Amino acid sequence: MSRAAVAALVDVLLVVAFVLLGRRTHEGVGDLAGIATTAWPFLTGLASGWLAARAWRRPRSVLPTGVTVWAATVLVGMLLRAVSGQGTAPSFVVVATVVLGVFLIGWRLLSMPRTGRTDAERR
Numbered sequence: 001m002s003r004a005a006v007a008a009l010v011d012v013l014l015v016v017a018f019v020l021l022g023r024r025t026h027e028g029v030g031d032l033a034g035i036a037t038t039a040w041p042f043l044t045g046l047a048s049g050w051l052a053a054r055a056w057r058r059p060r061s062v063l064p065t066g067v068t069v070w071a072a073t074v075l076v077g078m079l080l081r082a083v084s085g086q087g088t089a090p091s092f093v094v095v096a097t098v099v100l101g102v103f104l105i106g107w108r109l110l111s112m113p114r115t116g117r118t119d120a121e122r123r
Contacts, residue, residue, distance in 0.1 A: 007059030008050065011069065014103040015042050018096070041084065042100075045076030066108040070101050 001009075019039045023030055049055070049072030053065045074097050082088045 041080035
């Protein structure tokens, strides 16, 4: 499996994890239809972020890939939730922005190569 495919799978799994955590916290996980109803706006946002960032070129990059994917996931996800009659309460927007940021940028930060040298030594 290519690096891009692995990165896309990680992103999808993290968005689904966000959805499952949210549903469990507020209403129980529920059935597959409920999970899909909650997930599709964010997965669509994720896909749009991948396209906008051309994430397949540098899938583990924090800048611009991770930030673009994160921003699109939240922005497009919230817009689609709004037009489809799903909730976009300000507190939900904040929580979604933070959690998806930690997830989508966090794994990229953790996957960065470690050289063992400090920034001062690299200069």
